[in-house]
Amino acid sequence: MLTYDLEARGPLARYDYLYQCIKEDILSGRLRAGEKLPSKRALAAHLDTAVVTVETAYAQLTAEGWLQAEERRGYFVSAVEVRPQTGEVSVPSEEEQERSWLLDLGGGGGGTEGFPFSLWAKLTRRVLTERGEALLRALPHSGAPELRRALARHLYTFRGIQARPEQIVVGAGTEYLYNLIVQLLGREKVYGLEDPGYAKAERVYRLNGARCLSLPVDSQGVPLEALEEGLDVLHISPNHQFPTGVVTPIARRQGMLRWAAGGGYIIEDDYDSEFRFTGRPIPALQSIDRGERVIYVNTFSRSLAPSLRIGYMVLPQTLVGAYREKLGFYSCTVPAIEQYTLAAFLEEGRFDAHISRMRTSYRSQRDAILRTIRSSPLGGRCRVLREEAGLHFLLELDTGRGDGELARLAAERGVRLSFLTDFQRAEGRAEPHTLIVSYPGLDPEQLSRGLEQVAGLL
């Protein structure tokens, strides 16, 4: 006779649990097609439950086709396909095939060290308790008002940005927001991007069918001469350009805003402005824009954790109406729990405290890595550049070898090198012989051994 422990049913009703158990046994093949089930009365007695419980379970199973009822004869298991081994035989996916390195200078660190997980978990639990079922209601398309208000205050304190909560749009990461931006501004527009630069932004624009121009980067960012006619939208990271680390000075910023005043838009990607070690933070370009031409974009993936898909953008006031009309039908892509947790994290000063702590931690990590480099065999044959901000710096190598050759030779020795030239789209746009060192999480011991290998290759 079928034996199930009805006490193990958890929050399920008895009949529901019994229904699940029998279905599971049919699917797994333990109950076979054509097999006769015990009578309702017999099974109820055996399981010490009411006949109506078994009756309801059998009725549900029959309605869904798992059982067939034959008059006066009883219930029989239907012929259904038994569950295949879906999911058990798994081909290695591309993410599992990733190589592990002795040393990865180009970004091995996960970037989650130092994240106050237990505090975040505590806030999440509190949000679950305090908000309860209200968490289930759909949120406004641009995000929870509480979070947008907290972001507005945060942006003012941190970045000098004066934004009304209505100008802020919360979305599942910056890549998603770039998609929205193209849909807002139009795919017939020409988008200019820094070269070398962040490749994903250009991929998103191209996937959306927009034409992209690749713009040079000099020691102050994109030169004004490059904002030639035919460019409609300028996508830049003026506060810490990736990967060169260049900061665009005020005079050039003003020039860019003058250009935009002629009908262009600037997308300001402020991806790691939180981590500046020397002097005051660089004010956002948006904060000096008087012409409503800058769309400011930032994310918490880098300042908190990569798995936290929360990005946001600040639209110019003049675009808020068009956004609502064109894209306001989209549902907000970030779940309510994360939005309220982040709002509390910001409002209670936890984010500021986290960033202060991380700034100190990164500064000392960076210093340790710089000491290791200087005392290594490579020390005499390289120059450190742009170490005053962000989570990477540059290392100019004194070598005659090409970047591709060096990368290949180093890879054979287990060291992954990442060069500025890896991020260029047009030949000659990036300085050669310049390594990008992404230092968070680098182990000085491993670095020391890796650098010895590299020094031998120059």
Added chain:
Amino acid sequence: MLTYDLEARGPLARYDYLYQCIKEDILSGRLRAGEKLPSKRALAAHLDTAVVTVETAYAQLTAEGWLQAEERRGYFVSAVEVRPQTGEVSVPSEEEQERSWLLDLGGGGGGTEGFPFSLWAKLTRRVLTERGEALLRALPHSGAPELRRALARHLYTFRGIQARPEQIVVGAGTEYLYNLIVQLLGREKVYGLEDPGYAKAERVYRLNGARCLSLPVDSQGVPLEALEEGLDVLHISPNHQFPTGVVTPIARRQGMLRWAAGGGYIIEDDYDSEFRFTGRPIPALQSIDRGERVIYVNTFSRSLAPSLRIGYMVLPQTLVGAYREKLGFYSCTVPAIEQYTLAAFLEEGRFDAHISRMRTSYRSQRDAILRTIRSSPLGGRCRVLREEAGLHFLLELDTGRGDGELARLAAERGVRLSFLTDFQRAEGRAEPHTLIVSYPGLDPEQLSRGLEQVAGLL
């Protein structure tokens, strides 16, 4: 002297909390530009803490520019802009301006009734505890393997779909997934959509620059003759068409698959297949597709809660490689916590149990609403259609008035009516005089009063 309760610091370090307090006072204007702060020693004594605590707080504030240190004179508040009233003066947003109705037949119900919130919250808490910091790591672009395996098993049991976890892509809602689909299949393709139909899908395709054709819907769904030359991708809901409720029978499904075998793709939108009250669930079109031409799309927004932005699609095996190459660079848009919580919810049979319960609940809600309609003054002048599945049914009215006129007159009486014709794009595509009744959450009392009003208008 500045007085702060260091015992109220929560998990923050003393210096960090003190730093926050002083910064807050500067921002709020309580500490004014030029004001001198107490000496480190004096403040430490006043707050009963170590001198080093105050020293560290002052150093941080000085580094960030909130204070200025003057040699031998002490610390002074810098001239910074005091916080504006951002967020306090809030213009009413469009979502706050929404009208409230005496009766809303077109979808007033929030759809969150019956969601097992406390169970979901419990699972979320468990995921936080069990997975801990591992939740912070970035997930594969197509979603957590655990969730994709759970979905594969669920799809097999529930919908007869045989899918490997590698074919599944998890994303923040179906609208987001439609964006990905256009980027995968190409915007130069022509997309055919049901008319009347779900308007958002077409909006997304159009925003992506794709050409859309509007296809008629007869009593079996889109007729095969409508799959004329020039159509590349067919977007349909064959298991319960929205809004007509039509189910496409097997013969026509086979015809659609034959059409697709010639090079087309079918996007199967299975948005509310969970709720069928009579007979077996309709097997998904994907489950009989032998030619790898169907992309299956579904969401948990309707079966669980609208604020839960988790959708997924099942790609044909033959598109998995192209997807990885073209779109694999995107980060997954659903946070890790939600993904693991949903995986547990599915694996432990909670979703099945929830759906069974809701099916029963919806069936009795529907029956109560149908009884109310039949016994109302409208009872003799309408015919109920397509009540055997889904969260809405149709009500054919015996009236000479046009739909627009009726809707306007009813609105004046506080009743919101929604007609099939509201969902048509081309004139004459939808039957006139046919109301859509979205019944979850409708109150029979209110309905009764509302129907009296409507009956008086026919």
